[in-house]
Amino acid sequence: MTATAWLAAVQTLLAVGLAPGLAGVVRRLKARLQGRIGPPIGQPYRELRKLLQKEPLVAHHASWLFRATPFIVFATTVAVAALVPLLAVGLPIYAVGDLIVVVYLLLAGTFFLALAGLDPGSPFGGMGASREMTIAALAEPVIGVAIFALALTADSTNLGRIAARMLAHPATAVSPGHLLAFAALFIVTLAETGRLPVDNPSTHLELTMIHEAMLLEYSGRYLALLEWAADIKLFVFFALLANLFVPWGLAVTLTPLALAVALGALALKLGVLALALALLETRVAKLRLFRVPELLSVSFVLALLAVTASLLGR
Amino acid sequence: MRLFAQLSALGSSAMLLLALIPLWRHTVRAYARAFTWQSLTLAGLTALTAYFSGDAELYAVAALLLGLKVVVIPRLLARMDRRFGSEIQPYLNATTSVLTAGVLVLFAYIVAEPLLLASRLPTRGGIPLALGLIFVSLLIIVSRKRALTQVIGFLMLENGIALLAVLAAYGVPLVVEIGVFMDALMGFLVMQIFVYQIHETFESLDVEQLSRLKD
Numbered sequence: 001m002t003a004t005a006w007l008a009a010v011q012t013l014l015a016v017g018l019a020p021g022l023a024g025v026v027r028r029l030k031a032r033l034q035g036r037i038g039p040p041i042g043q044p045y046r047e048l049r050k051l052l053q054k055e056p057l058v059a060h061h062a063s064w065l066f067r068a069t070p071f072i073v074f075a076t077t078v079a080v081a082a083l084v085p086l087l088a089v090g091l092p093i094y095a096v097g098d099l100i101v102v103v104y105l106l107l108a109g110t111f112f113l114a115l116a117g118l119d120p121g122s123p124f125g126g127m128g129a130s131r132e133m134t135i136a137a138l139a140e141p142v143i144g145v146a147i148f149a150l151a152l153t154a155d156s157t158n159l160g161r162i163a164a165r166m167l168a169h170p171a172t173a174v175s176p177g178h179l180l181a182f183a184a185l186f187i188v189t190l191a192e193t194g195r196l197p198v199d200n201p202s203t204h205l206e207l208t209m210i211h212e213a214m215l216l217e218y219s220g221r222y223l224a225l226l227e228w229a230a231d232i233k234l235f236v237f238f239a240l241l242a243n244l245f246v247p248w249g250l251a252v253t254l255t256p257l258a259l260a261v262a263l264g265a266l267a268l269k270l271g272v273l274a275l276a277l278a279l280l281e282t283r284v285a286k287l288r289l290f291r292v293p294e295l296l297s298v299s300f301v302l303a304l305l306a307v308t309a310s311l312l313g314r
Numbered sequence: 315m316r317l318f319a320q321l322s323a324l325g326s327s328a329m330l331l332l333a334l335i336p337l338w339r340h341t342v343r344a345y346a347r348a349f350t351w352q353s354l355t356l357a358g359l360t361a362l363t364a365y366f367s368g369d370a371e372l373y374a375v376a377a378l379l380l381g382l383k384v385v386v387i388p389r390l391l392a393r394m395d396r397r398f399g400s401e402i403q404p405y406l407n408a409t410t411s412v413l414t415a416g417v418l419v420l421f422a423y424i425v426a427e428p429l430l431l432a433s434r435l436p437t438r439g440g441i442p443l444a445l446g447l448i449f450v451s452l453l454i455i456v457s458r459k460r461a462l463t464q465v466i467g468f469l470m471l472e473n474g475i476a477l478l479a480v481l482a483a484y485g486v487p488l489v490v491e492i493g494v495f496m497d498a499l500m501g502f503l504v505m506q507i508f509v510y511q512i513h514e515t516f517e518s519l520d521v522e523q524l525s526r527l528k529d
Contacts, residue, residue: 174320176327176443183331294338294408301334301416309327312423312442 003254008082008093015081019235020044020228022270027202029278044231048224056220059120069116070218070225076109077229077236084239085160087262088251089167094160099147102159102240103140106192106233110136113226117214128213131289135198135210138296139191142184142303149181149306150244159240163247173245177310180302182245187299189237191292193230196281198292235270242269318366319436322481325359326440326447329477330419333450333470336463337415338408342398345466346391349473353383356473356480363437363480371488372480378495379476387469387502394462394506398513406457415453419446429482437481444481447474459520461509465502472498 024041031038058066083097083105097105110132117129151157153172154165166173191198194211201211215226243250249265251258287295332355335348357379364372404411419442426442433441451474454467476494479486486494512518 171316171320174324176323176439179324179327180331291408294412297409297412298334298338301412302331304416305327305330305419308420308423309443312427 004091005093007088007254007259008091011086011088011091012078012082015084015086015235015239016078016228016232019081019231020048022235022238022274023231025271026234026274026278029275030281033278033282044227048228051219051224051227052221054220056218056222058222059122059217062120062217065112066116066119066217067222069112069119070222070229072112073109074225074229074232076105077232080105080236081232083159084236085163085243085247085250086239086266087259088254089160089164089247090252091160094158098157099151099159099162100144100157102236103143103147106236107136107140109229109233110192113214117217120217122217124213124216128210128216131210132214135191135292135296138293138300139188142188142296142300143192145300145303145307146181146184146188149177149303149310152307152310153177159244163243163250164252166244166247167250167252170248173247175309177306178245180306180309182241184299184303184306185241187295187302189241190277190280191296191299193234193237195234195277197284197287197295200286238270238273239266242266242273315366315436318362319439321362322359322437323439323443325355325362326443326477326481329355329359329473330443330447330450333447333454333474334412334415336454336466336470337411337450342395342460342462342466343392345463346388346395349391349466349469350384350388352470352473353379353387356477357384359477360480360485363484366436367484369484371491372485374488375485375491378492382495382499383469383473387499390502390506391462391466394509398462398509404458411453411457414457415450418449418453419443422446422449433482435482435484437484440481441478444474444478447477450474461505461512465505465509468505469498469502 021041021044024039024044027043028038028041079097080102082093083102085091085094114129114132114136117125117132119125147157150162153175154162156162156165172178190196194201199210199212211230215223218226243266246269249262249269251262329352332348332352336345339345339348357376360372360376360379364370364376406414422445423442426445429441430438448471451467451471454470455464458464458467472494479491485491
């Protein structure tokens, strides 16, 4: 194996390994902002270990789909994590899939999760699935359009190339198109990862839950895989926001020093985003379900304006 | 100069973003806060233009903006808001108005295209955004029922025109600028009096009731 292949593998393992930690950091920051001490940052790892050791229980009526879904969701999310530039630009692995592949791999995971929510026939699962699909249907065009804003300025949908292009032309980072696309993608990140104004990640008891409702029938290692996949999804979205819009720190050459700098920069950027998310989740209340389409229409308009600005304003 | 171009475009898009906030929020306080931040951005942009163009008069304009639109008018708005209560009634629901705003900004880009070709100023990237801001403020004015929200729409419209002046001509002469400010302030005060009067007479700020006077 060549050095670049090793690096791609390390990068992916890093995303998979650090994702629960990021979720822990967000939880911890949020608790501190709300005046609580909060669980230790390692708590998500302990939960995953506990769940992985437990025996999974499956409903009698559940089909093979129910058993396969955790693996499909986990696999697609890890595949996406492999395609997102975390430490270096210009790795050959980015040629495997571009931004569009990333989006649709994530969407495939969401699709199977919704099917699995319907499969055991519990009322909560069906409700969660229908809500998740509503939100996914509204969020997907936003991601698509916002991507085109990025792809237009970079003349490519390749993630590594978008980041490299922006490193070469730092001025494009503060163009109106990028600012608007960032705002649109940030809102979509909240919707897709089930964060607060759209879904409450820390409750199992409300009638309003979306993501948790689909997982309600899962237990044991299946639940562990799905929780882990959700953490990786948050990590991947954060990494996309951080490294596509603010790529500074990404290693252009594969020297150890550049990679160390990249690691530090990644930690810093993820920390800033985690803090922003914790602040936001402390400040806002959950939106009523019927107002979620309004929020997503705002993000759609932002994405539309981003494309307009990139296309006509250059 | 490249930096100036980027920063002015960034500031203009931030102002446009802030004009979109009222379209989906439901409280007057959110409107007033968006307006305050928008005015602050405008003051910053004016000072920036003063720095890069070396026009000292623009610093005075920026200071005026800061005093009037970031401090005085938001305070008056907050007072009116406390007095009249905060719920708003739009003619258009949030989704429709936001999508309409998107179309309006697209339209602004198309309208501004010849302007962009003719202009060689580094700030020209923001011109379509300023036009878009003007259109969106007009949308806010026509699509809201309550007088108070219409006033904020008017103030945002004024911000849009000031932004266009700064971007397209590096600001108009100070005398004119002061005149415009006084006009805006007078207009705002007159509207404030009207709002109070409307509230006295109808016990509501719903302007629909004004058109039903003839019945």
